[in-house]
Amino acid sequence: MRTVESEIGAILAGSISEITQRSIFRRLGGMARAPLQHLTTQDRHAIQTELESSVRLFAPAKSAQLIASCARALALLGAPGGTADPAAPAAGLFASNPAAASTGGAAPGTPVRSPAMGGDKRLAIDSEKDIASARLEAWAEAVRIGLSKFTSVKVATAVSELARNIVFYAGRGTIELRPRQDARETRLEIVAADQGAGIAPEKLDAIFAGTYRSERGMGKGLVAVQKLVDEFQIDTRPGRGTRVSCVFRGAR
Amino acid sequence: MKTRDEQELPIISVRGCLLVSIQTELHDRLALELRSALMERVRLEAIRGVILDVSWVEVIDSYITRILNDIGKSVRFMGADCYMVGIRPAVAMTLVEMGVELDAVSTALSLDAALEKIELAR
Numbered sequence: 394m395r396t397v398e399s400e401i402g403a404i405l406a407g408s409i410s411e412i413t414q415r416s417i418f419r420r421l422g423g424m425a426r427a428p429l430q431h432l433t434t435q436d437r438h439a440i441q442t443e444l445e446s447s448v449r450l451f452a453p454a455k456s457a458q459l460i461a462s463c464a465r466a467l468a469l470l471g472a473p474g475g476t477a478d479p480a481a482p483a484a485g486l487f488a489s490n491p492a493a494a495s496t497g498g499a500a501p502g503t504p505v506r507s508p509a510m511g512g513d514k515r516l517a518i519d520s521e522k523d524i525a526s527a528r529l530e531a532w533a534e535a536v537r538i539g540l541s542k543f544t545s546v547k548v549a550t551a552v553s554e555l556a557r558n559i560v561f562y563a564g565r566g567t568i569e570l571r572p573r574q575d576a577r578e579t580r581l582e583i584v585a586a587d588q589g590a591g592i593a594p595e596k597l598d599a600i601f602a603g604t605y606r607s608e609r610g611m612g613k614g615l616v617a618v619q620k621l622v623d624e625f626q627i628d629t630r631p632g633r634g635t636r637v638s639c640v641f642r643g644a645r
Numbered sequence: 646m647k648t649r650d651e652q653e654l655p656i657i658s659v660r661g662c663l664l665v666s667i668q669t670e671l672h673d674r675l676a677l678e679l680r681s682a683l684m685e686r687v688r689l690e691a692i693r694g695v696i697l698d699v700s701w702v703e704v705i706d707s708y709i710t711r712i713l714n715d716i717g718k719s720v721r722f723m724g725a726d727c728y729m730v731g732i733r734p735a736v737a738m739t740l741v742e743m744g745v746e747l748d749a750v751s752t753a754l755s756l757d758a759a760l761e762k763i764e765l766a767r
Contacts, residue, residue, distance in 0.1 A: 554707060613745065
């Protein structure tokens with residue numbers, strides 16, 4: 394069966410890494426795995442918009458060429474003869490992609506875009522696989538709200554550290570991304586929370602004094618996050634879990 | 646059948662050196678496998694240097710740094726050089742800001758530069 398994942402994956406292979414491709418397809422949700430002939434014009438616009446931003450971010454040198462190839466593939470394979478009916482009841486394809494569903498009211502034929510700031514995103518961190526996807530999700534969010542390229546890599550790195558700590562020491566937890574904007578600045582607040590064993594006060598002091606090293610490097614990870622962010626706060630108590638809040642700022 | 650995620654990283658032999666291009670998520674098990682595979686080949690093939698190509702790696706956090714540094718340490722214990730090439734500018738800047746140590750791995754701008762440095766060091 395030909396799907397967006399199989400066809401676009403073939404085009405991106407060699408230009409965008411496997412991990413990144415998987416994250417792109419995950420963001421497309423059900424659309425990525427739906428048979429191509431089931432896609433509506435609106436679906437294809439949503440896919441094209443997502444691909445364009447991802448390709449510009451991850452393969453800037455070849456972005457023009459890749460975007461053109463993807464557009465061709467979507468046009469040729471998605472709607473034979475370009476006759477797909479935009480009114481077809483294919484809204485179900487959006488079901489597993491809430492972000493796309495919220496913009497479902499856009500007129501057929503116009504690119505689907507999310508609002509400038511958008512809502513908060515809550516990412517479940519349950520296994521090692523979620524570390525890579527949380528990282529890319531955070532990166533995409535940082536780029537989307539207009540943080541610089543360098544700041545966006547810092548955001549991805551910090552989220553990577555926080556997600557690792559959750560998986561290694563608490564087993565599971567959540568990371569929330571909260572984009573904020575006021576007259577002066579754009580902010581991305583990141584809150585990592587778990588119900589794990591927590592960190593004892595003396596251990597916490599040792600971590601930030603640089604004298605504590607766990608076998609898998611949690612001390613290093615927390616200190617690294619603190620150095621990367623503009624604001625940092627940690628609340629933890631033995632037996633009650635840990636909550637790390639931090640903020641990245643960008644000029645408006 | 647192994648999925649793409651579980652596959653070992655390919656190790657390529659080039660001019661007396663071993664080259665590994667890291668294009669997948671490094672986790673504990675994969676990193677340990679890579680390290681032992683590299684060390685075995687360093688011993689059997691009298692390898693002079695190991696080159697880790699990270700040009701595909703978009704984010705390097707402190708955990709990945711530690712994994713790379715451990716590989717470097719092990720390779721150096723055996724008497725070979727360990728180089729990291731292709732590090733992205735934003736990744737390098739982030740590592741500097743985080744203050745992480747990467748003392749067991751040398752760096753070079755490109756694969757060519759790393760091979761040249763290893764050959765000069767003979």
